[in-house]
Amino acid sequence: MANIEANEVIFSKGSQLSGSDFLKWFSTKQIYTSGQTIDLANLGISNEFVTPNGCIGYKLSIRPIGNTGGGSHYIMTVNGTRIEFILNNTGALYSPYFYESPMHPYVEIKDALEFENQTGVAITIGIIYYRLKYRDR
Numbered sequence: 001m002a003n004i005e006a007n008e009v010i011f012s013k014g015s016q017l018s019g020s021d022f023l024k025w026f027s028t029k030q031i032y033t034s035g036q037t038i039d040l041a042n043l044g045i046s047n048e049f050v051t052p053n054g055c056i057g058y059k060l061s062i063r064p065i066g067n068t069g070g071g072s073h074y075i076m077t078v079n080g081t082r083i084e085f086i087l088n089n090t091g092a093l094y095s096p097y098f099y100e101s102p103m104h105p106y107v108e109i110k111d112a113l114e115f116e117n118q119t120g121v122a123i124t125i126g127i128i129y130y131r132l133k134y135r136d137r
Helices: 021-026
Strands: 030-040 055-064 073-078 081-086 112-118 123-133
Touching: 030 112
Parallel strands: none
Antiparallel strands: 030 123, 055 123, 073 081, 073 112
């Protein structure tokens, strides 16, 4: 663990000394982030995709290309459930993140995500995944 920076290890020294093999295994794991962007034209629908391996949570941001106009909305489908977000005319209401998934340390999630753009303009969706690093550097 000589090459691990302070606060990179997500379990404490107490976990390393634990009698639980489960806690000992997680005591050396690290969290890292990876990202993805999705460009959607007006009335566009993305393909459905599943969060990557090791994902324990994610955050979504939206950037409209121009003013969205009144009453515009954006739809996200998570595991078959549609969630509608109403945007103001600049999308700033949801800046920097308009959605944050529930996150529980050490619980890997496999959410199926799909996005639909009903904003009146093209949008860029940014996704930050919080992932558990299984191997040393």
